Amino acid sequence: MSTQTLPRGEGGRFAHLIDSDVAGLLALLVLVIALFGIADNEFLSLSTFTSVAFQLPELGLLSLAMLMPIISGGFNLAITFTANLSGLAMAYVLQSHGGVDAGLEVFAAGVLAALATGALVGWLMGVIIAYTGAHPILVSLSTMIFVRGLGEFLTRGGDISGVPGYVQAIGQGTVYGVPAPVLVFAAAVLLWSVVLSRSRLGFATRMIGSNIEATRFSGVPTRRSLTLIYTLSGLMCGVAGIVMLARFNSVRVGHGESYLLITVLACFLGRVDPFGGFGRVFPVAIALLILQVIASGLNQLGANQHLSTALWGGFLLLIMVVRSIWASRSLQTLFSKR
Amino acid sequence: MTSALSRTADGPRIQAGAPLLQLDHISKRFGGVKALDDVRFDIKRGEVLCLAGENGCGKSTLIKIISGVHQPERGAAMLFDGRSIEGLSPATARALGIQVIWQDLALFPEMSVAENIAFESNLGARPRLVNYRAMRAAAARILDRLGVKLNLDASLRTLAIAQRQIVAVARALVAEATLVFMDEPTASLSQAETDALLVIVRRLSAEGIAVVFVSHRLAEVLDVCSRVTVLRDGRFVGTFPTEGMTQTRLTELMTGKTFDYAVQERDLSSAPVVLSVENLSRAPDYANVSLTIRRGEIVGLTGRLGSGRTELALSLFGMAPASTGTVTLEGTPVRFASNREAIRAGVAYVSEDRLQLGLIQPQSIADNTAIAVLDSLLGPDHLISARRQSALVDTWIHDLGVKIGHPGHAVSTLSGGNQQRIVLAKWLATNPKLLILDCPTVGVDVGARAGIFAIIHKLAKAGMAILLISDEIPDVYFNADRILHMRNGRIVGAYVPGETTLDTIEGAVHA
DSSP: OTTOOSOSOOOGGGSOSSOHHHHHHHHHHHHHHHHHHHHOTTSSSHHHHHHHHHHHHHHHHHHHHHHHHHHTTOOOTTHHHHHHHHHHHHHHHHHHTTGGGOOHHHHHHHHHHHHHHHHHHHHHHHHHHHHHOOOHHHHHHHHHHHHHHHHHHHHTTSOEEOOOHHHHHHHHOEETTEEHHHHHHHHHHHHHHHHHHHSHHHHHHHHHHHOHHHHHHTTOOHHHHHHHHHHHHHHHHHHHHHHHHHHHSEEOTTTTTTHHHHHHHHHHHTTOOTTSSOOOHHHHHHHHHHHHHHHHHHHHTTOOHHHHHHHHHHHHHHHHHHHHHHHHHHHHHHHHHO | OOGGGGOOOOOOOSSOSOOSEEEEEEEEEETTEEEEEEEEEEEOTTOEEEEEOOTTSSHHHHHHHHTTSSOOOTTOEEEETTEEOTTOOHHHHHHTTEEEEOTTTTOOTTSBHHHHHHTGGGTTOSSSSOOHHHHHHHHHHHHHHHTOOOOTTSBGGGSOHHHHHHHHHHHHHHTOOSEEEEESTTTTOOHHHHHHHHHHHHHHHHTTOEEEEEOSOHHHHHHHOSEEEEEETTEEEEEEESTTOOHHHHHHHHHSSOOOOOOOOOOOTTSOEEEEEEEEEETTTEEEEEEEEETTOEEEEEOOTTSSHHHHHHHHTTSSOOSEEEEEETTEEEOOSSHHHHHHHTEEEEOSOIIIIIOOTTSBHHHHHHGGGGGGGBOTTSSBOHHHHHHHHHHHHHHTTOOOSOTTSBGGGSOHHHHHHHHHHHHHTTOOSEEEEESTTTTOOHHHHHHHHHHHHHHHHTTOEEEEEOSOHHHHHTTOSEEEEEETTEEEEEEOGGGSOHHHHHHHHHO
């Protein structure tokens, strides 16, 4: 964020894993957990954490899909519908080859179909953004409308349900007590973290986000990179689509529609620069955890379901105010030192 | 310090009359740093004075004290029109007519010319409504006084930098200015635009408005100012009349070092040709350009902004394809489809626009240094090796003598000279055969310029072929082996510095 007071540009390889951003967010997470723990004795229980663990990954995977485009200075507003279209592709493969009795090879084909669908949608967006120079918001909004329309046409507006039990396990089962979707999410976080901080593409993503022309002048293939960024974003939507299909045992085009802006929020709360160029995966993962704990906490407190959304929003506004006060105070100490 | 420098004279009185502003014993500390140490300053009505010094010499601090932003330490004496103005606040400074035009101009890009010029006169007005007609009239009056024509309704965003500069000057005048500071007003202007601005400065002076000019461009300083006040490291070096002052002498005063200015005289006629360009054309930018650069040779290319020199450079760098003609690099005809191909073939291009194209300002020094050679930093896992990157960055920072805090800091935190060294490091890391430097000293301190040129000469000596583009003719005259003059897209003259004078070339270019 522009309110950051530390010298900018401590990206990638020159940052330690635990720095002020991560420490601040972890402190916030502890604070939020403590607050709900005090407000409700039942809060600090296994069931709370199980509920967080099952709900977090969908939002988390979609946030990862949003992350790279934002760091590159763009947006992908088509993520939720791309995820559902990918889920739809997988459901179609499963349904047409045995439905609930489909075998593992059909499952593998379904996963591939989902990933390919997501990647294809992302690639389409990326190519248009890279080669026409049209604004990513416009391109991804148009893609969102296209994909939603396509999904509604294919499902006739309803849902497609019924997947084999072992597929449901991806969304609902546990491995050694750890919810399976959390494992998928953790793997995705690790992968994305390596891509962003260590690969040439991650390097290019940050540079493009700060100044695409200067990046091009330095000999970085900016068009190819942009195409790849959106393709990977789409691929991650594919993963989210698979997890959502497994958790709900059905696909509907509108699933998780309300997640879209929350993924943007998670990115910004996770210290991704809204103007592009800076952002890391781990702070975003912690921010997601904070958001999910607040949501689950309000839920457990028995807040009126309709009021809880308002409370959630209020809580977020409070976080922004506190953080800005925090930032301006450290700004003052910086000046008084001079 | 040389003996001449200790002559801290006030300089002869150029104009009669008591000073409009007189400051004595001005000191300012920020924490442990002494930004100003017992500085003197005075200016008369209608005088054009230059405030000169390298970055960090205390110029900005002095301006901020005069405009009431900072308070000097105790013991300072500040007189305005004979009256003491101690405890000056920004509001009183404005009431006295002290106006500062900062380099970033602080204008409103989305508002119209008239609004930008006259918005202040509307502040505090009763009733609290915007009187557009009065604003337009006020703006028109001022522009008329300056003798310039601008569309009052055009949004500022659509104007060229030079025109924005004029809007900023006009805004200062709306507030009945008596003393105007101009911070690097010509840094982004072409020669013709600079000339136009200097005409305006002279007009202000004729109206009795005192103007303090802060500029890196010594030629225009000497041209427009009657006296020059030099600061170095926060200390007052002296105030000198510009009559009889030379650029070389002023540079010595600013830096405290003596520079050895001598033209290059080397015989490279037997060195192998690195770049050969024949009849290269690209409509409408340039036509029938032919030139050769040998190993170890520095070829200067000068000409005004818009002469086609940057477009020619971009063609050689694979970013603006030529329509006809041939380019041969080390004996092989080349036709680059992108700058990536050019870089791979050994061509590097240092852009004239360091802020927008040369560096990625918000990103780190380390990443800016490594961006052009990422492939060479990959480890066995095909990921960027942190160890290799920091080794590369450390080597170049050391080799080029870049002064930095930490490689992780944003490159924008560096001074112009150090930023330019990072640009050089980025390109030298690609191991180029041909280095194209497009105005490499724009926004670089006089002292730091010498450092940049020292690096360039070292590279040439090591065998690199260098195309040095600059509109600062002394830069090419004292550094190039041969000079080409470009005008309207054509090469119209060729000179060898040892066989001609600086004046001859300047006369030809500015004719």
